[in-house]
Amino acid sequence: MSVMSTFFQVVGKNKLANKLALRFGMRFGAQRFVAGDKDAEAIKCVQELNNKGLLTMLNYLGEFVYTEEAAHVATQNCIKTLDIIHHNKLQSNLSIKISSLGVDISQEFCLSNLRKILNHAQKYNIFVRLEMEDYAHCQGTLDIYKTLRQEFENIGTVLQAYLYRTMDDIKDLNQYNANLRLVKGAYLESGQVAYQNKVDVDKNYMEMIKTHLLNGNYAGIASHDDKVVEEVVKFTNENNISKDQFEFQMLLGIRGDLQQKLAAQGYRVRVYVPYGIDWFGYFMRRLAERPENVSFVLKNLFKK
Numbered sequence: 001m002s003v004m005s006t007f008f009q010v011v012g013k014n015k016l017a018n019k020l021a022l023r024f025g026m027r028f029g030a031q032r033f034v035a036g037d038k039d040a041e042a043i044k045c046v047q048e049l050n051n052k053g054l055l056t057m058l059n060y061l062g063e064f065v066y067t068e069e070a071a072h073v074a075t076q077n078c079i080k081t082l083d084i085i086h087h088n089k090l091q092s093n094l095s096i097k098i099s100s101l102g103v104d105i106s107q108e109f110c111l112s113n114l115r116k117i118l119n120h121a122q123k124y125n126i127f128v129r130l131e132m133e134d135y136a137h138c139q140g141t142l143d144i145y146k147t148l149r150q151e152f153e154n155i156g157t158v159l160q161a162y163l164y165r166t167m168d169d170i171k172d173l174n175q176y177n178a179n180l181r182l183v184k185g186a187y188l189e190s191g192q193v194a195y196q197n198k199v200d201v202d203k204n205y206m207e208m209i210k211t212h213l214l215n216g217n218y219a220g221i222a223s224h225d226d227k228v229v230e231e232v233v234k235f236t237n238e239n240n241i242s243k244d245q246f247e248f249q250m251l252l253g254i255r256g257d258l259q260q261k262l263a264a265q266g267y268r269v270r271v272y273v274p275y276g277i278d279w280f281g282y283f284m285r286r287l288a289e290r291p292e293n294v295s296f297v298l299k300n301l302f303k304k
C-alpha cells in the first residue's frame with residue numbers, strides 16, 4: 001500500500017474529509033476509472049465504448065451494506081441501471097456485489113433482493129453477474145449463485161485464481177454450466193486461504209481458464225496481462241475453441257489500447273464501467289493494485 005493510498009484511506013475514515021473527497025475526488029483521478037456519479041455520465045461512457053465496438057458491464061457502485069434500508073436502495077439502483085440499459089439500447093450487462101444487497105444481514109433477504117433484480121433483468125434479456133468479493137463472502141456468493149442458477153438462466157459469477165479452493169470450485173460449478181468471470185483476485189487475503197506468490201496465482205489462473213474452457217463453459221477472461229491474453233489466444237486457436245465461447249474483460253481506464261486491438265481482431269471485449277457516488281473503495285483498489293495509477297492521481301492533484 002503506497003503513501004497515496006494510505007492518504008486516501010485516512011481521508012475515507014474522516015467524515016468531513018470523506019465528504020470533500022466524494023465531492024472533489026473525481027477531479028483527482030477517479031474519473032479515469034469511474035464513469036461518473038450521474039446516470040447521464042454512465043450512459044455517455046457506455047455509448048462511446050459501444051461505438052468503438054466494445055461491450056460493457058455496468059456496476060452501480062456500492063459494497064458492504066449493513067442496513068435493510070441501504071440494501072433496498074442498492075436493489076433499486078440495480079433495477080434502475082437495468083432500465084437505463086434497456087431504454088438506451090446499451091450493449092451492456094449488469095455486474096453486482098452481494099455485499100451491497102444485504103447478504104451480511106441475512107442470506108434470505110439478499111436472495112429476495114436478487115430475485116427482484118434477476119426477474120427485471122430477465123424481462124429485458126440482460127445478463128447479471130455476481131462479483132466475487134473478499135474471502136469472507138466467497139462461500140455465500142457461491143451458495144447464492146447455485147440457488148439462483150436453478151431459477152434463472154441469465155446469471156453468472158466470478159472465481160479468483162489466488163484462492164486455493166478455486167480449482168475445486170471450477171470442477172463443482174461445471175455441473176451448472178456456469179458462465180464465469182475468471183480473475184486473479186483483488187482483495188488482501190491471508191496465506192491460510194490464498195497463494196501469496198504472484199507466480200503461483202498466475203499458474204493457477206491459466207489452469208482455471210483452460211479447464212473451464214475445455215469443459216465447454218463460457219468464460220469472461222478478466223485480465224490486463226499481455227501474457228494471459230497471448231496464452232488464451234494461442235490456447236483457444238490450438239483447441240478450436242470458438243470466439244463465441246469467451247470474452248476478454250477489462251476495467252474502464254485500463255489498457256484501452258489492448259481492448260481496441262482485440263476487438264479489431266474479432267474478439268469479444270467487455271469493459272467494466274462502474275458509476276455512482278460510492279466510488280471510494282473501488283478507486284482505492286485500483287490505486288493499491290498498481291503504483292503507476294498512484295502517480296497518475298498525483299499528477300491530477302496538482303493539475304489546474
Ligand SMILES: Cc1cc2nc3c(=O)[nH]c(=O)nc-3n(C[C@H](O)[C@H](O)[C@H](O)COP(=O)(O)OP(=O)(O)OC[C@H]3O[C@@H](n4cnc5c(N)ncnc54)[C@H](O)[C@@H]3O)c2cc1C
Pocket residue numbers: 131132133158160183184185186187222223224225226249250251254255271272289290293
Ligand atoms: C473486468 C474485471 C472485473 C474484475 N472483477 C473482479 C472481481 O469480481 N473480484 C476480484 O477479486 N477481482 C476482480 N477483478 C480484479 C482482478 O482480480 C485483478 O486484481 C486485476 O485485474 C489485476 O490483475 P491483472 O490480471 O489484470 O494483472 P496483474 O497480474 O496485476 O499484472 C500483470 C500485467 O498486466 C498489465 N496490467 C495490469 N494492471 C494494469 C494497469 N492498471 N494498467 C496497465 N497495465 C496493467 C501489466 O502489464 C502487468 O505487468 C476484475 C478485473 C477485471 C479486469
